Amino acid sequence: MSGTVTLPLGAGGRAAAEAVRLLRDCQSEARTLRWAPDTGAPPFDTALLHHLPPPETGAPAWRERYAYGLLYHRRGPDFVTVMDRRDPAASARFTLDAPRLVAAFLAVQEPAELAALDAAARAAVAVLAEERLVLVTDGWAVALPPRLRRWPVPCTSV
Structure with missing residues (x-):
């Protein structure tokens, strides 16, 4: 697995949050990142991350469920719209327009x-x-x- 980065998801805390940010930002730019998790079990449900590129090996459920664009957000003036299709039975669109929610969402980018x-x-x-x-x-x-900057289909095809 030469060229594969190890991400410390099992560490929890800041290290795991930084690893998730890296995966999210690579997704945003449609960049490929070859990665493997560290050996520790993450202190959170990794199903939350199935919208992000899965690790190179292991994680069969993640690999099976992953697809580009399952979860993303778009920003407008004073609002954020989030599309969440991670669970096909419960797809949702959220519009964050309460100033405190928008500010918090932007603060944790x-x-x-x-x-x-x-x-x-x-x-x-x-x-x-x-x-x-x-x-x-x-x-x-x-x-x-992620804030998708590359769309899988042209906007005129939708």
Whole structure:
């Protein structure tokens, strides 16, 4: 597996949040990243990540469920729209237009320590995590939906 990066998902906390951000940002730019998880079991449900490129080996459920564009967001003036198709039986479109939710979503585009956020931002992150739009691990949070910059089909084909 030469050229494969090991990502510390099992570490939890900041290291895992940074690894998820890297996968999300590669997805955003439609870049290929060959990676393998570290040996530790992640302290979170990896099904949250099935919209991101799976590791090179292992993770058969992840490999089976992965498809480009299962979860993504688009930004507008004062709102964020999220399309979530990770669970085909419960696909959803979210429009975040409450200022606190939008601010929290944007604040966790980069991994953020929950203790560094004010109480309102922590409450908003909790709401986003409950909707499976933010990963919270060991006191750190990171947004899950990539902002797609490359679309799988031309917009005129839809």
